[in-house]
Amino acid sequence: MSSYICLCGETLINGASQRDALMELKNICIRALTLDDLDEIRRLFLQASTEIGFSDDILSAAVSDDLNHLLKSRSLERAKHYVRVLISDMENARFNSKDDFNVKLWKGYSEIKTDSLWLLERRRSDSGQKAWYWGNFVPQIPRQMMLRYTKPGSWVLDPFCGSGTTLIEAARMKRHALGIEINSEIYSKVRESLGNSHENLDVHIVNADSINADFKSIMAEYNIDSFDLVMLHPPYWDIIKFSDSPSDLSNAETLQDFLEMFTKVAKKSVDVVKAGGYISLVIGDAYRKGEIIPLGFMCMDIISKMGMKTKGIIVKDMQNNRGKRNSENLWRYRALKSGFYIFKHEYVFVFMKPSK
Numbered sequence: 001m002s003s004y005i006c007l008c009g010e011t012l013i014n015g016a017s018q019r020d021a022l023m024e025l026k027n028i029c030i031r032a033l034t035l036d037d038l039d040e041i042r043r044l045f046l047q048a049s050t051e052i053g054f055s056d057d058i059l060s061a062a063v064s065d066d067l068n069h070l071l072k073s074r075s076l077e078r079a080k081h082y083v084r085v086l087i088s089d090m091e092n093a094r095f096n097s098k099d100d101f102n103v104k105l106w107k108g109y110s111e112i113k114t115d116s117l118w119l120l121e122r123r124r125s126d127s128g129q130k131a132w133y134w135g136n137f138v139p140q141i142p143r144q145m146m147l148r149y150t151k152p153g154s155w156v157l158d159p160f161c162g163s164g165t166t167l168i169e170a171a172r173m174k175r176h177a178l179g180i181e182i183n184s185e186i187y188s189k190v191r192e193s194l195g196n197s198h199e200n201l202d203v204h205i206v207n208a209d210s211i212n213a214d215f216k217s218i219m220a221e222y223n224i225d226s227f228d229l230v231m232l233h234p235p236y237w238d239i240i241k242f243s244d245s246p247s248d249l250s251n252a253e254t255l256q257d258f259l260e261m262f263t264k265v266a267k268k269s270v271d272v273v274k275a276g277g278y279i280s281l282v283i284g285d286a287y288r289k290g291e292i293i294p295l296g297f298m299c300m301d302i303i304s305k306m307g308m309k310t311k312g313i314i315v316k317d318m319q320n321n322r323g324k325r326n327s328e329n330l331w332r333y334r335a336l337k338s339g340f341y342i343f344k345h346e347y348v349f350v351f352m353k354p355s356k
């Protein structure tokens, strides 16, 4: 068979051999995706596991699990689904290893996006993430940010935590995370769903207003010195009302008020992110009185003026936006009548805090 046999003929105990083994398993996955015969796929993986002798030293629990599911799959479609999950979990395993991100292994990091246009698949359903909260983001967004800018054991802050997408994804990727959410009902729901099931990981949600809360004392409570990454997903002004609280950014009466409220949370985020750390801002624009209000660029400008370096302006497709799904024709009619374009995208901005 292929070259992996001799590659992995050495003892698979040191880091380099583990990387080789994972790399070869990944090559096998890529090959499996081109096959149209379930038995052939099964044979390929069975043969690989005998010849490479994958042990728990080599595979993380998640990867072993995927491999088992794959071998038990009864349909070609299911088997290929697990091949894809396996590839994704292997990326994660790579980051779970003692090695930090190593750009020399760049060919193995195929899951990490480096392009500025994101056409994401629908919400991943294999991660325990549910879409019950209107106004949430897909877990792929915090995942991409965490894959690239954090490692296992890093700390992630989400000051507009909502349904806890960032927290759930962080726990899945073995990152510590702190969420702040103003709406007490949402807070309770997320608090309950988080439970205490994150062994050796700190994943917390606090019911507070990020404009007025003292971030430093919340951090002291949880023994956090600084954050490696802050995910900011504020309300897109008043497009969706999230609560009745006057401190909720979705209740800002004017654009000026909204930007001032955002500035306060952004400033605190910049203060608590470590030098060399990152802030990711996810936001869409608004349309008011016959013209576009470019909330995205306005908020980008606010953060970049705080001494942060802009590293990414990503346009993310939102064709599947629930709000407009059943009224496409009406929106098209309105757009044609009033001369505007229907929003089909939002932004993911990435900023880095320069080292001193």
Ligand SMILES: C[S@@+](CC[C@H](N)C(=O)[O-])C[C@H]1O[C@@H](n2cnc3c(N)ncnc32)[C@H](O)[C@@H]1O
Residues within 6 Å of the ligand: 133, 135, 136, 137, 138, 159, 160, 161, 162, 163, 164, 165, 166, 180, 181, 182, 183, 186, 208, 209, 210, 211, 233, 234, 235, 236, 242, 243, 247, 248, 249, 250
């Ligand atoms: C766009 S949603 C974030 C959704 C989240 N990313 C998710 O996947 O569920 C914005 C959230 O910010 C919360 N929020 C608004 N103003 C806030 C404030 N001052 N402090 C904390 N949370 C706030 C809202 O209640 C809402 O849950």
